[in-house]
Amino acid sequence: MFSKEESRKLRETFWISFGKSFPRKWLLYNTKIKGFSFKFHFDTKEALVALDVESDLENRINYWEKLLALKSILKSEYLPTALFEEIYYLENGKEISRIYVPLDAKVSIHNKNSWQQVMVFFNETMGLFEAFFEEYKDVIKG
Numbered sequence: 001m002f003s004k005e006e007s008r009k010l011r012e013t014f015w016i017s018f019g020k021s022f023p024r025k026w027l028l029y030n031t032k033i034k035g036f037s038f039k040f041h042f043d044t045k046e047a048l049v050a051l052d053v054e055s056d057l058e059n060r061i062n063y064w065e066k067l068l069a070l071k072s073i074l075k076s077e078y079l080p081t082a083l084f085e086e087i088y089y090l091e092n093g094k095e096i097s098r099i100y101v102p103l104d105a106k107v108s109i110h111n112k113n114s115w116q117q118v119m120v121f122f123n124e125t126m127g128l129f130e131a132f133f134e135e136y137k138d139v140i141k142g
Contacts, residue, residue, distance in 0.1 A: 002110055014042065014109055014118075022123045027130050033141055035059060038129055040122050044108045047118045049125040050100035051133075052088075064097045066140050070132075074099070078132040079125065101125050 002010065029037045035055030041048045053063045064086055067074075074082055079101050088098040103121045107114035133140070 007110065010112075011109055014115055017115065018119050018122065021119050026126060027133065031133065031137070033063070033137075036063060036140075038126065038133075040126065042107070042109045042118055042122075044110055047103040047105075047107050047121060048100045049122060049129060050098050051129060053097040054094070060097050062142070063140060066142060067097075067099060070136055070139065073136070074132055078128045101129075 026040075027038055031037060035053060037052050037054070039050045039052055041050060051067075053060050053067070055063065068084070071084060081104070082099055082101050085098050085100075088096050090096060103118060105114070105117060107118055109115075109118075
């Protein structure tokens, strides 16, 4: 087991290493759509890349319907393993809608041996997510 401080340092080291290994400006929160963001997630159990829709309910439903209309394109041309969850609860209990791609491997941010695999997965998957968004953002924005 790691202390909170050791765990914090490992996480910090991972993200610094990721930034140095794949130096580019990710879209993340800069989508120009309120409540619409891309996220990297890596903890002691899993790694995933997500597109979160955290807007008010009316906007969330509106964006979700547009994303569902694009689902077959996203899965056939970009991310075949993408999972769609209209109702997804974050750890803090907040309800959002999420499209995500989990890494199908046993990984942990506490295990440096899994870091390279996660970094490559993050780079490839987020790159495809962003390419999809760039191609279809006008449709999503409506």
